Amino acid sequence: MFRFIVHRLNFLKAIPLFALIYDSCLKIGVLLTTPEKLNWFDELESEILSWEGTSISLHKFGGTQFNYGQKEIGHLHSNGLLDILFNKQVKQELLVSGRAEVHHIFKKSGWISFYISTENDLANAKFLLKKAYQNMI
Amino acid sequence: MKTPADKEFLGFLIPNVLIISIIAINRFLLQPESGGILVFSEFIILPILMGILAAWFWKDLKLSSKKLIWYSILNGFFAIVLSFFFLGEGTICLIIVSPLIFAFVTTGAFIGKEMFKKNKQTLNISFVSLLLAIFIVDSISDHHYENMVSDEIIIKATPDKIWKNVVAFDKINKPNDYWLFKAGMPSPMQTTVTGYKIGAGRKCIFSNGYTFDEKIVTYEENKNLTFDIVNQPKDPEIMGHIDIDRGQFLLQDNGDGTTTLVGNSWYKLQVFPTWYYDLWAESITRNVHLRVMEHIKLLSEE
Numbered sequence: 001m002f003r004f005i006v007h008r009l010n011f012l013k014a015i016p017l018f019a020l021i022y023d024s025c026l027k028i029g030v031l032l033t034t035p036e037k038l039n040w041f042d043e044l045e046s047e048i049l050s051w052e053g054t055s056i057s058l059h060k061f062g063g064t065q066f067n068y069g070q071k072e073i074g075h076l077h078s079n080g081l082l083d084i085l086f087n088k089q090v091k092q093e094l095l096v097s098g099r100a101e102v103h104h105i106f107k108k109s110g111w112i113s114f115y116i117s118t119e120n121d122l123a124n125a126k127f128l129l130k131k132a133y134q135n136m137i
Numbered sequence: 138m139k140t141p142a143d144k145e146f147l148g149f150l151i152p153n154v155l156i157i158s159i160i161a162i163n164r165f166l167l168q169p170e171s172g173g174i175l176v177f178s179e180f181i182i183l184p185i186l187m188g189i190l191a192a193w194f195w196k197d198l199k200l201s202s203k204k205l206i207w208y209s210i211l212n213g214f215f216a217i218v219l220s221f222f223f224l225g226e227g228t229i230c231l232i233i234v235s236p237l238i239f240a241f242v243t244t245g246a247f248i249g250k251e252m253f254k255k256n257k258q259t260l261n262i263s264f265v266s267l268l269l270a271i272f273i274v275d276s277i278s279d280h281h282y283e284n285m286v287s288d289e290i291i292i293k294a295t296p297d298k299i300w301k302n303v304v305a306f307d308k309i310n311k312p313n314d315y316w317l318f319k320a321g322m323p324s325p326m327q328t329t330v331t332g333y334k335i336g337a338g339r340k341c342i343f344s345n346g347y348t349f350d351e352k353i354v355t356y357e358e359n360k361n362l363t364f365d366i367v368n369q370p371k372d373p374e375i376m377g378h379i380d381i382d383r384g385q386f387l388l389q390d391n392g393d394g395t396t397t398l399v400g401n402s403w404y405k406l407q408v409f410p411t412w413y414y415d416l417w418a419e420s421i422t423r424n425v426h427l428r429v430m431e432h433i434k435l436l437s438e439e
Contacts, residue, residue, distance in 0.1 A: 021241065024241075028240065
């Protein structure tokens with residue numbers, strides 16, 4: 001469903017608030033199906049906010065955006081899809097090591113995606129965000 | 138100094154009282170001539186504002202995401218219950234609107250959570266003012282939407298055998314299979330006529346006893362029965378939400394002993410956004426058509 005909306009109905013993101021509302025639907029869906037994920041996302045948010053100079057905001061395409069100063073570290077959609085921008089060399093290393101997948105839309109860019117599906121994935125999500133954060137500071 | 142429990146409670150109380158009051162004032166005092174048209178911003182902007190306002194009361198409570206979503210759903214549920222008691226909305230309408238309300242209140246709550254974390258008062262006031270401005274402009278704008286729904290079935294009988302069942306038919310005894318009819322939405326039961334000619338009165342009686350009064354405007358035997366709805370019931374499920382204007386049955390002889398029966402309905406929708414509500418209106422109209430047309434098929438093929 002998420003894949004279909006993002007790929008086929010991508011034009012809808014131009015409608016003001018649409019992406020945020022869609023992300024709220026994901027939140028409600030997660031609450032009803034896998035509520036434990038919301039605790040993991042909160043834990044991830046607390047972890048990132050404990051790093052110096054970080055803040056969070058709403059991502060323009062829905063989800064939570066993690067920032068360092070004015071720059072985006074990455075963003076987490078409410079279905080557990082984490083997107084982070086690296087340079088292409090780091091991206092390649094992460095793909096080879098199996099820590100990340102190619103971005104769900106921008107396959108040729110430096111963006112990577114990582115699905116948080118289990119509690120064990122949380123450690124890798126923190127690792128990826130920390131790596132992006134350290135590249136910025 | 139307010140306790141956390143006070144703040145939690147106020148996050149439910151104030152947004153609900155405020156939003157219901159705004160809708161009531163808009164509907165009954167400022168726009169009584171609109172006949173109760175519910176504009177898109179009442180379903181989108183106001184729930185988002187409700188979420189933002191609730192988030193303001195809850196901003197110091199550090200609610201987990203899980204709790205914030207549950208609270209938002211609960212806030213939406215309270216708004217729906219208040220609409221039932223104070224705005225006279227029907228149960229089925231409220232079931233239809235509830236997914237929108239839950240999603241928009243939740244969106245507002247998370248927007249509010251981020252807004253009040255940053256504490257940029259000018260930006261916050263500007264954003265809320267913008268939403269209110271959209272609501273006001275939308276409320277005073279003209280809203281008009283008409284649609285026609287068409288369905289057809291094949292009946293193994295000639296038009297002359299089908300015609301009398303099209304004009305009027307006895308009680309439908311078949312159990313409902315459409316989920317909204319099963320949930321309590323009235324379904325068509327019987328049709329009566331005062332005569333088989335143009336100008337004759339026709340009544341479409343629904344399962345809860347409500348009646349649509351109709352007048353035959355085209356009577357071409359074995360071909361075309363068109364009727365205008367001259368009076369529709371004051372049912373809270375439809376009153377002020379949809380006006381059924383006209384109905385029509387067309388019979389097309391297929392030349393092989395079968396007939397294609399086409400059912401058409403024209404209606405005006407008075408709830409917006411239509412991209413959401415017309416999905417429901419089309420689905421309900423289609424299922425009204427099919428229930429009647431399948432009954433006509435059953436009677437005609439006997």
